[in-house]
Amino acid sequence: QVAERLAKVDFVIEVRDARVPLSSAAAHLEQLLRDTGRADRKLIAVNKADLVTPEHGKAIASRLGSRARLISTRSGVGVLDLLEDALRAITGRSPRLAPLPRAAASASDSGASSHGSGRAARLSGGSPPRFSGGGGGPPLPHEP
Numbered sequence: 001q002v003a004e005r006l007a008k009v010d011f012v013i014e015v016r017d018a019r020v021p022l023s024s025a026a027a028h029l030e031q032l033l034r035d036t037g038r039a040d041r042k043l044i045a046v047n048k049a050d051l052v053t054p055e056h057g058k059a060i061a062s063r064l065g066s067r068a069r070l071i072s073t074r075s076g077v078g079v080l081d082l083l084e085d086a087l088r089a090i091t092g093r094s095p096r097l098a099p100l101p102r103a104a105a106s107a108s109d110s111g112a113s114s115h116g117s118g119r120a121a122r123l124s125g126g127s128p129p130r131f132s133g134g135g136g137g138p139p140l141p142h143e144p
Helices: 003-008 029-035 053-064 079-091 102-110 120-124
Strands: 011-017 044-047 068-070
Touching: 003 029, 011 029, 044 053, 044 079, 053 068, 068 079
Parallel strands: 011 044, 044 068
Antiparallel strands: none
């Protein structure tokens, strides 16, 4: 049933937890996408970027490769860029999405989030990191 639905979708965004990006992967999604001819129609949104260190972010980048994007739905960091990348992949052109309201991004910028660190802003310098490489990187903290 999932394979039938995947055959009808234009694009898949797999959401993972930045604290455990390998074990939060959808177990059979990659094979189902290959089986339906949609393996190249996927991005990985690695959410909760505001809860990981820059070093952990680099390890995620090395391990997951260029299809992964660090985001924080709490602060909004990287979300619009992720959506623009998905729309660009679907339509073949670059969309212009409206920026997030300043109030949504200010919690991370000012360090006023409940985590108090503003790590999401430091991770990306204001925009999400673009990952290159892929696979075979160093082990991620807290994962085998």
